[in-house]
Amino acid sequence: MARVATRSQRATAADAWSLAGRLVTSWAFLLPTLIFFLGWQLYPVIRVLWLSFTDYHYLRTDAPVHWVWFQNYADAFRDPLVWRGLLRAALFTALFLPGMIFIPMVVAVLVDRVRNPKLATIYRVILLIPSMIPGPLIFVLWKWLYSYNIGPINYLLVDVLGLFTLRNAPRWLGDPTLVFPSLAVMEWWWGLGYHTMFFLAGLATIPRELYDAARVDGANEWRIFWHITFPRLQPILLVLVVLRFGTAMAVIDEYLIMGGFNRALPTYTWTVYMWDLGFQLGDWNQSYAAAVGWIGALAMLIVVAGLFWLFRSRD
Amino acid sequence: MTPFVEMQALIEAGVIEPWDDYMPQEVKDDLIPSIKEEAMFDGKIYNWPFLLDVVIQGWNKEIVEKAGLDPTKPPANWDEYLANARKVVESGAAPFGCTFDAHGWRSLVPITHSISTDVYTEEGLFDFTSDAAVQALEIMKQMMELANPNVLDPGTSDGGVNDTPDEGAFAAQQVAYYVKYQNAHIRMAATWPDPSQLQLAALPQAEGGAGATVFWNTGAALFTYGQNKELAAEYMKALTYSEDVFKESIAGGTAASGQLPVYTSMWEKWKQNRLEWMADWAFLVGDQLPMSKAIRTTKYGVTQFNLGQPHWEKYLKGEESDPRKAMQAAMDAVMAEVQKSG
Numbered sequence: 001m002a003r004v005a006t007r008s009q010r011a012t013a014a015d016a017w018s019l020a021g022r023l024v025t026s027w028a029f030l031l032p033t034l035i036f037f038l039g040w041q042l043y044p045v046i047r048v049l050w051l052s053f054t055d056y057h058y059l060r061t062d063a064p065v066h067w068v069w070f071q072n073y074a075d076a077f078r079d080p081l082v083w084r085g086l087l088r089a090a091l092f093t094a095l096f097l098p099g100m101i102f103i104p105m106v107v108a109v110l111v112d113r114v115r116n117p118k119l120a121t122i123y124r125v126i127l128l129i130p131s132m133i134p135g136p137l138i139f140v141l142w143k144w145l146y147s148y149n150i151g152p153i154n155y156l157l158v159d160v161l162g163l164f165t166l167r168n169a170p171r172w173l174g175d176p177t178l179v180f181p182s183l184a185v186m187e188w189w190w191g192l193g194y195h196t197m198f199f200l201a202g203l204a205t206i207p208r209e210l211y212d213a214a215r216v217d218g219a220n221e222w223r224i225f226w227h228i229t230f231p232r233l234q235p236i237l238l239v240l241v242v243l244r245f246g247t248a249m250a251v252i253d254e255y256l257i258m259g260g261f262n263r264a265l266p267t268y269t270w271t272v273y274m275w276d277l278g279f280q281l282g283d284w285n286q287s288y289a290a291a292v293g294w295i296g297a298l299a300m301l302i303v304v305a306g307l308f309w310l311f312r313s314r315d
Numbered sequence: 316m317t318p319f320v321e322m323q324a325l326i327e328a329g330v331i332e333p334w335d336d337y338m339p340q341e342v343k344d345d346l347i348p349s350i351k352e353e354a355m356f357d358g359k360i361y362n363w364p365f366l367l368d369v370v371i372q373g374w375n376k377e378i379v380e381k382a383g384l385d386p387t388k389p390p391a392n393w394d395e396y397l398a399n400a401r402k403v404v405e406s407g408a409a410p411f412g413c414t415f416d417a418h419g420w421r422s423l424v425p426i427t428h429s430i431s432t433d434v435y436t437e438e439g440l441f442d443f444t445s446d447a448a449v450q451a452l453e454i455m456k457q458m459m460e461l462a463n464p465n466v467l468d469p470g471t472s473d474g475g476v477n478d479t480p481d482e483g484a485f486a487a488q489q490v491a492y493y494v495k496y497q498n499a500h501i502r503m504a505a506t507w508p509d510p511s512q513l514q515l516a517a518l519p520q521a522e523g524g525a526g527a528t529v530f531w532n533t534g535a536a537l538f539t540y541g542q543n544k545e546l547a548a549e550y551m552k553a554l555t556y557s558e559d560v561f562k563e564s565i566a567g568g569t570a571a572s573g574q575l576p577v578y579t580s581m582w583e584k585w586k587q588n589r590l591e592w593m594a595d596w597a598f599l600v601g602d603q604l605p606m607s608k609a610i611r612t613t614k615y616g617v618t619q620f621n622l623g624q625p626h627w628e629k630y631l632k633g634e635e636s637d638p639r640k641a642m643q644a645a646m647d648a649v650m651a652e653v654q655k656s657g
Contacts, residue, residue, distance in 0.1 A: 059327040059614070143471035149463065149483035166410045166489065167464055174468025174480065260475015261618070264625035267469075276621075282614050282656030284324070 051290040058284035072291035081263065082292055085270030086299060092269070093248040096184040100244050101237065104192055108199030109229060124200070127193035139257055142186040146172035173258055176266050183254055183267075195240060202236035203229070238311040242304055249300050270296045316536040318353050318362050319420070319609060319616035326356055327614075331536040333359035337548035345578045353532060353609035363551045364532035364577040369600050369607070370425035371528065372396070372519060373500030375409070376512040378491040382408035389516035389599075393429070393454050396492060396519045400461040403491040412461035413492035414481040417468075419620030420529065420610055421495055423627065426451035430524040432608040439611035440649060443623055443642040450521070452627055452638045459631050463490060467628055494518065497573035497600065505569035515573075515596035517603040527607040532577065556581070558590075566592035575601060619649045 052072055056065045076082050107127065114120040130138070145151055154169045164170070172182040206229065214224050252271040259267025261276055270292060278289030316322060316331075325331045335343075338360060346354065346364065354362040376386040382403040390396035400412025415422040424441060427434050431447035442448060459466060463484040469475030470482075484490045486503040493500060497515060504513035518528040535551050537544060554560065555577065564574045575597060576582065582601050585593055610616055623645030630641035 059324060061327065061329055139472075143478065147471075147483055148465040148468070148480060149487045149489060169464075171465045171468055173471055174465050256474050258469070258471045258475065260469035261621040262469060262475070262624050262628075263622070264628070265469065276618075277656070281618050281652060283327075285656050 048290045048293060051287045052294050054287045056287040057282075058278075058286050060283050068287075072288045073295065075288065076291045076295055079292075081273050082270060082295060085268065085273045085292075086296060088266050089249045089251070089269040089271065089296075091266070092180045092184070092251065093245060095180050096187055096248045097241065097244060099184060099188045100191055100195065100248075101240055103188055104195035105199050105233065105237075107192065108196045108203060109225065111196065112200060112203045124193075124197070127196050130190050130192060131194040133190075135253060138186065138190050139254070143173065143258060146182055148172070148174065179259070179266055183258070186254075187248075191244075195244075198236050198240055199233060202233045206232050234311060238307070241311070242307055245303065245307065246300060249296070249303075316362055317531050317533050318356075318612045319531060321616075322356060322361055322536075322612050323614050323616070325536060326361060330539055331361055332539045333361055334363050334537050334548065335359050337537065337544050338363065339548075339552065342552055342578075345580050347577060347579055347582075347604055349605060349608055350530070350532060350577045353530075353612070354534065356612055362532060362534040362536060363548075363555070364534040365551070365555050366533040366572070366574040367530060367577050368496035368498060368533070368574065369528060369530040369604065370421060370494065370496050371500075371515055371517055371596075371600050371603075372492060372494050373485075373497070373504075373513060373515045374492045375485070375488060375490070375504075375507075376514050377509070378403060378409045378488065379514075382406040382491065386514065389514070390492070390519050392520050392522055393426075394522070397454075397457050397461070400458070400492050404461055409489055409491050411463045411484060411490040413458050413494070414462045414466055414484050414490045415455065415458055415494045416479050416481050416499070417466060417624070417628075418476065418479070419624060419627075420531075420617065422455060423448065423451055423620070424610055425494065425518055425529040426454050428525060428527040428529050428608060429518055430521040432525050432527050432606075435611050438653075439613040440615060440619055440653070441610065441623075443627065443646040443649070444639070447524075449638050449642050452630055452642060454521075456631055456638070458494075467631060497575075497596075501571050501573045510569055515594075515600070517599045525606060526603070528603055529610060530604065530607055531609055562590075562592050565594055565597050575604075615649065615653065618652075622648045622652050 053067060053069060054065050055068050055071075057063070111120065111123050111127070114123060133141075145153055148154060148169060148171050151172075153172065154164070157163045158166060158169050170178055172178050210228050211224060214228055219227070250271055251269070252275060255267040255269060255272050256275065259265050259272065261272070261280070262268065274289045274292045274296070277292065278284055278286045316325065322331075343351070343360065350364050350367070351360070354360050354364050372389060374386070374389070379386040379399070382399075383406060384399055384402060390399050396413065403409050403412040419441070427441075427445070427448045427450075430450055431445070434442050434445040434447050436442050463480060465480040466484075468480050470477045470479035472478045481490075481493065481495060482499055482503050485493045485500070486506045488507060493503075500513055500515055504510045507513070520526040535547075537547065541547070558581075561574075561576050561581075563570070564572050586598070613619075615622075626644035626648055627638075627641050629635035629644070630638045635641045635644075
């Protein structure tokens with residue numbers, strides 16, 4: 001019995017060491033992700049939440065910070081610029097999102113039909129080129145294309161086709177009615193290849209037999225798309241709609257670079273207002289900017305929840 | 316660092332300290348008084364001035380000549396400026412007569428300063444409601460009628476501040492006369508087939524006005540937690556007194572930046588012994604400096620113009636017929652933000 005007990009004790013000790021070893025290894029692998037998650041994701045969110053309940057101004061270095069409860073939120077709810085800014089962002093999103101989703105979907109369906117492997121690869125590479133270009137270069141390229149005085153688009157419209165004169169040519173980035181469509185087209189071009197790849201991946205999972213069977217049953221291509229392709233691309237659609245809704249509502253780089261801080265411009269959205277408040281105006285009222293940011297984030301989360309409900313599984 | 320843009324914020328954030336203990340007394344005494352005033356905050360020098368931008372006028376000699384005007388003679392006042400610009404359009408020499416940068420500190424303020432420099436409130440804010448500012452807005456309205464139609468559009472880089480429509484029009488040789496800081500004229504003319512067609516001169520004056528303009532310096536700030544501060548001061552002194560730097564800046568052809576020296580002694584020396592590379596325009600602009608003024612350093616140095624612009628632009632766009640009402644709305648918008656943001 002004594003020998004059995006000793007063997008059992010030895011086994012328990014070995015198990016304990018093995019468990020400890022596994023724990024150490026697991027935590028060692030987990031630690032970088034944990035540090036990243038806590039330090040780079042969770043902490044800023046909590047910090048901004050805390051700021052939004054205070055009267056913290058970055059440049060009031062000697063002034064004590066007070067807890068003001070919901071004062072910043074109450075002020076923000078009464079601030080017409082917050083609502084106007086959210087509405088402007090929503091307008092851009094409404095323009096941007098359909099093109100950003102449906103154009104790549106159609107392109108993916110077309111590319112998916114190319115049976116020559118070399119040609120199919122060439123199409124994919126060409127489509128991906130814009131997404132390989134860094135943002136600043138995209139902006140430089142498109143602001144030149146859109147330039148009123150020296151851009152090739154207006155050159156074509158004014159000098160070549162004679163459809164406009166230098167006095168009434170389209171102000172692509174300056175006209176309040178044109179700036180959002182112009183930016184949306186730029187974004188569509190930029191994201192076309194990247195989003196097409198998502199849909200191509202989705203299309204690859206659809207069994208070919210379904211198409212063959214449908215064709216044998218006499219379904220035309222339009223019906224095949226709506227009844228076979230489209231429903232099976234819905235998971236991809238959900239991911240893209242949610243991702244791109246978030247990025248469209250929160251666009252700031254394009255507006256900051258091309259729009260400026262004139263509050264009458266459509267590009268002065270809630271994100272630009274937040275930046276203006278937090279890093280430019282007066283004493284840099286970052287507590288109020290944080291409240292504006294949280295209101296925007298909550299508004300977006302509500303819409304995202306609605307999107308999840310809309311795209312819920314009906315199986 | 317440009318004082319009216321960011322100096323106060325950097326001071327309040329505690330990241331810069333005054334140069335006073337490191338800048339030699341003879342250098343302090345040598346700074347052009349209006350430039351020294353710009354470099355100071357609370358009686359201390361926080362900015363070692365270096366790259367001096369002055370809002371001036373420039374024109375395309377070829378277009379002006381084509382319009383039947385004397386291309387060597389700058390318009391002396393705003394009436395002449397507008398008459399010349401109108402003649403350019405009417406003669407068909409160019410599609411547009413004149414242009415300007417719609418950002419307030421690059422057009423509204425310099426034109427105002429040409430009328431009066433006494434246009435700041437006790438807190439240092441630009442007084443949009445002053446008679447001079449209202450008169451400047453009326454001049455801008457007349458300029459706008461002769462300008463490229465996109466003149467009020469934002470720029471397409473750096474927060475809408477740069478790559479502005481005026482630059483595009485001047486570079487494309489679609490406009491004759493142009494009000495902006497000298498670097499813009501030089502950069503845009505560098506794209507012309509013949510950049511020597513560029514002419515520069517001091518800003519036109521207003522009849523009976525102050526005859527001033529606006530300038531700003533992009534200078535050096537001294538970081539509080541920096542090191543080798545004595546060496547930094549020695550370097551800045553050598554750099555800002557270097558004739559080679561200004562030779563390249565003024566006469567460097569298409570590589571010139573147009574920035575001018577900030578010391579009285581350098582200007583006096585050049586006037587007494589004119590160097591062969593020195594351009595006439597530099598003296599014309601230099602002569603306007605002593606009476607000119609920088610925008611006052613406040614926390615709203617630049618942002619006051621962002622806040623006011625949507626309101627004064629209503630007058631320029633014809634949405635408001637009374638310039639005084641438009642300017643009052645601009646002032647109200649600034650004051651509302653001052654009260655809100657501190």
